[in-house]
Amino acid sequence: xxxxxxxxxxxxxxxxxxxxxxxxxxxxxxxxxxxxxxxxxxxxxxxxxxxxxxxxxxxxxxxxxxxxxxxxxxxxxxxxxxxxxxxxxxxxxxxxxxxxxxxxxxxxxxxxxxxxxxxxxxxxxxxxxxxxxxxxxxxxxxxxxxxxxxxxxxxxxxxxxxxxxxxxxxxxxxxxxxxxxxxxxxxxxxxxxxxxxxxxxxxxxxxxxxxxxxxxxxxxxxxxxxxxxxxxxxxxxxxxxxxxxxxxxxxxxxxxxxxxxxxxxxxxxxxxxxxxxxxxxxxxxxxxxxxxxxxxxxxxxxxxxxxxxxxxxxxxxxxxxxxxxxxxxxxxxxxxxxxxxxxxxxxxxxxxxxxxxxxxxxxxxxxxxxxxxx
Amino acid sequence: xxxxxxxxxxxxxxxxxxxxxxxxxxxxxxxxxxxxxxxxxxxxxxxxxxxxxxxxxxxxxxxxxxxxxxxxxxxxxxxxxxxxxxxxxxxxxxxxxxxxxxxxxxxxxxxxxxxxxxxxxxxxxxxxxx
Numbered sequence: 001x002x003x004x005x006x007x008x009x010x011x012x013x014x015x016x017x018x019x020x021x022x023x024x025x026x027x028x029x030x031x032x033x034x035x036x037x038x039x040x041x042x043x044x045x046x047x048x049x050x051x052x053x054x055x056x057x058x059x060x061x062x063x064x065x066x067x068x069x070x071x072x073x074x075x076x077x078x079x080x081x082x083x084x085x086x087x088x089x090x091x092x093x094x095x096x097x098x099x100x101x102x103x104x105x106x107x108x109x110x111x112x113x114x115x116x117x118x119x120x121x122x123x124x125x126x127x128x129x130x131x132x133x134x135x136x137x138x139x140x141x142x143x144x145x146x147x148x149x150x151x152x153x154x155x156x157x158x159x160x161x162x163x164x165x166x167x168x169x170x171x172x173x174x175x176x177x178x179x180x181x182x183x184x185x186x187x188x189x190x191x192x193x194x195x196x197x198x199x200x201x202x203x204x205x206x207x208x209x210x211x212x213x214x215x216x217x218x219x220x221x222x223x224x225x226x227x228x229x230x231x232x233x234x235x236x237x238x239x240x241x242x243x244x245x246x247x248x249x250x251x252x253x254x255x256x257x258x259x260x261x262x263x264x265x266x267x268x269x270x271x272x273x274x275x276x277x278x279x280x281x282x283x284x285x286x287x288x289x290x291x292x293x294x295x296x297x298x299x300x301x302x303x304x305x306x307x308x309x310x311x312x313x314x315x316x317x318x319x320x321x322x323x324x325x326x327x328x329x330x331x332x333x334x335x336x337x338x339x340x341x342x343x344x345x346x347x348x349x350x351x352x353x354x355x356x357x358x359x360x361x362x363x364x365x366x367x368x369x370x371x372x373x374x
Numbered sequence: 375x376x377x378x379x380x381x382x383x384x385x386x387x388x389x390x391x392x393x394x395x396x397x398x399x400x401x402x403x404x405x406x407x408x409x410x411x412x413x414x415x416x417x418x419x420x421x422x423x424x425x426x427x428x429x430x431x432x433x434x435x436x437x438x439x440x441x442x443x444x445x446x447x448x449x450x451x452x453x454x455x456x457x458x459x460x461x462x463x464x465x466x467x468x469x470x471x472x473x474x475x476x477x478x479x480x481x482x483x484x485x486x487x488x489x490x491x492x493x494x495x496x497x498x499x500x501x502x503x504x
Contacts, residue, residue: 041411300414302434324413
């Protein structure tokens, strides 16, 4: 059989903007995305100290509508969706029957019987298919609307001050994990106080045709405050410092939400059955076989995804994400550690096998970075 | 993308500045741009024997780690202590303050075998960009 041609990379509505900014582009989940514009460390630091502007239009957007949309989502997802009030958002997961994580999601309750489910780009098609199948017994319709949304994020301590210049919405009333219709730079958008950086910030779901205008307006409103465009490299180092999981690294079909330390998103006692409930109920009773931990490196060599974690010279876990932390100035990593080895690790310490050499590491609690909340 | 005329290059994106029997070595502008922000350089220690084409150190960036390959046979005489303190010099001044190490060349030829000219290296990175 002839090999299939690789599918052309999808371009976001902001592709021309990235080109004009001279971004280094990368292939991410079938999308051509900005990896960085200049220095990813400078972009990271801008988000920690001022603001960064991201194009996240690769994320998958699914609309779930219908008189039983809430019930369908409650059956399909692990959280209590009925408890999410209109105008609020919920971080949740979709799991397989055995409890393995299919994706982590944000669900926005837009209006009566109307939800926006945001999936990772790499999982969007799978999530769309799963949600469609799970909604079949309900008066609910699942529509993949990814192409209909541009997604911009402004993240960092100056985000609110910058966004306030472009909207009449009272941003102090827009709480963390809330989102509702607003006008930004003259465009009708869904404005949400969500993000993936560990900072205050907003995600702006907009008409693709309006994306470049909003980007330009945010850039002009924010440049004096220190806002710069930021790429996926900075997004990854920011979420790593903030201890936030990444699907494919910390989360996969091989782990349950409990393994990932995210059992809090599972509501076993919500009304009715949901996919994965039986497996997760059993899993909730058992002592965990592994636990997600934070590590800091004592040398400057950087632990990376897949590297073995050693306790007393024997592999007792695996790094899921690692990198140099610009904020801490040292290597950091998230790893799965066998709980049976955790006690010994506390006594003997542990190490990461970095390309054949055992580099000592220190066990720390997650997250590595937590912003000051005034 | 800067490719200074007076330097020699390897296909692994090192540059080599030859002055009599000593070679100063770093990574190219193209390489530093591809790597992203450099956070750590493990250069070979003085006294180490270097063999052309063999890995002799590592450049670690925020997203990846890359081997440094020996551009020519020789012995390491000096490493750049400034880069150890501030690996970002590799990004900000790859051909200057961001040099990595020096070797004493075995070869008595004016230019050790196998190195690329600036024109050849420019053609190589143009091909990689395709």
